[in-house]
Amino acid sequence: MSLTNASPADAAKAAKSASLVLSTLSAAARNEALDAIHAGLTAARDDILAANARDLALAQAAAADGTLSQSLVARLDLSRKGKWEDMLKGILDVRDLDDPVGRVTLRTRLDDGLDLERVTCPIGVLLIIFEARPEVIANIAALAVKSGNAAILKGGKESTESFVAIATVISAALARSAVPNAAIQLVTTRDVIPQLLALDHDIDLVIPRGSNDLVRYIKNNTRIPVLGHADGLCAAYLDPSVDATLAAGVIFDSKTGYPAACNSLETLLVHEAALSTHLPTIATALAVKGVELRCDPQSKAALSDTPNLTLLDAVESDYTTEFLSLTLAIKTVSSVSEAITHINTFGSHHTDLILTGSTDQAEQFMSAVDSAGVMWNASTRFVDGTRYGFGTEVGISTNKIHSRGPVGLEGLMIYKYKVRGRGQVATSYGEGEGQKRYLHEKLALD
Known part of the structure; x- marks a missing residue:
């Protein structure tokens, strides 16, 4: 993970390039990176909780004068019972899940020597915009690495010290792994959300984590697909x-x-x-x-x-x-x-x-x-990714397409179709005289 103050366009381009490398790494290499992240966060517990306490003190003062909601203060607190432990456990739970990349979900013989496969693959580059919730950084980093996706994270100012402390540890952990550092980036430049939301060429999915006002703003101001929910009513x-x-x-x-x-x-x-x-x-x-x-x-x-x-x-x-x-x-x-x-x-x-x-x-x-x-x-x-056995989650989606409910690894995958042939051409097939007929024979996935 890099703490970047690069321009949004440069950050997105770097993430796109890193995603192409990350998507080809072995499951073992991605799991080793998760082990390094878990070990680094475990060792840095006291420093991270101290940073979180500083954020929390400022947030409580802001809540007292009415400039910050109590719900955001509650979400910010990493020392709340079980929250730190759940964050660390989520990383290991994700590591231990089956590799979601390259899983064959359909196999069809179109003709002798012409086979079709549908294979799971990463979405590409995720943009996660969040308020409070410093544990989101660790959750997203774990899910992104395991699923082969790059991620750009932009946090709210109320959790600045917490997420800088966490991101610094994750960056050092990734530097000891095969995962490109630019695959997970924390954008520290202020007021760049509108520019990030305009980068639909390099960013493939936006995941908001925060208030309904934040989610509604994002949905109304981007052409990039948005995964999430505005309200939990x-x-x-x-x-x-x-x-x-x-x-x-x-x-x-x-x-x-x-x-x-x-x-x-x-x-x-x-x-x-x-x-x-x-x-x-x-x-x-x-x-x-x-x-x-x-x-x-x-x-x-x-x-x-x-x-x-x-x-x-x-x-x-x-x-x-x-x-x-x-x-x-x-x-x-x-x-x-x-x-x-x-x-x-x-x-x-x-x-x-x-x-x-x-x-x-x-x-x-x-x-x-x-x-x-x-x-x-x-x-x-x-209703929670960890409780459902997803390891952790990037959020809960109320979307009607792609992914719904708690979104774990499966929700961060799409698929591609692979066709293996022996020189066949499409014009040879059809219903006309002398043309070949497709077999469309379903094959076992094993």
Whole structure:
């Protein structure tokens, strides 16, 4: 990884050249680079966390005066329980995954001596633009190296000291490997995002990691394909057939486990028959963490006799808001169909949850809800690359093409078609007299 203040155009050209080398390296060479990155970060733990603490102190001061959101502060903190360890483990998990490069996914005999193969290959050059989240540098570096992609990273100013410390270590590690240093670049020049977004000749995919404002800006200002999501507006539907204690546990984890995460629960849709039987139990559990409940009239009335709750009257915008805090909007519905309609109309197609004891109802919900992730009696917080066994992730995509949900190695691959022949020409084949017919014989992948 190089800490570069080169012009965006020069950085992109260097990344493109490096990507062509990286894509041809052996799996062993790429894995050795990951070992070097892991060892370097492990040794530099104290220095990196000290740099992160300096960033965090400035961010907390900015949050206190209202110039930075608390959710960004939460995402910035590398010392939060398990975050450092998860970052390091993610590198080794990625290393241990099967090599994604050069995997044959289709083999067809077009004719004797004329064979077609479809083979996985890297996308090329990735541009990752992120706010806070210093661990993104290690995550992306690991995934990019393993998948044979080059990556250009541009971080927000709130995490400058952290990402410079991490990038310095990764750069030294790559210098001891076969991976070109320009394959992973951290751009340190300020105010270059517009120029980077214009480089569609050399940059193949943009991956934003940050607020919905950042993602929307990027989507509106580039011709380069964008992989990501603008909002994590996750909803849960509560049916009276589910066990109330089970539902309370799942909702508690979904809302309070990490409120600043994009897979945190933001809206609870409650069947009218569950208002008196289930909702008080759930609200009491949430109150332990100080969750503010923004209720419609029916749900507020059902909770009026439950002590120690923070209840506010909901407004329509609450049901389309990603709070990223200990706030939950509650709305009453009359059926699972109404819940599905609400989610498909007002949701962000990220992750949605049904809590029910009915298998038929659960399957109806999971088939009909148009989201990247759908859960049945399981926390929305499971939606994560590491928890899915992807090693780590570059982000969560709500796209309808290429890759959807947590994006790990597979989401960073495309494919090419290889044809091996013996001098055949296309004009020899067709339906006319004297022309040859294609065999189109499917061959084993082994």
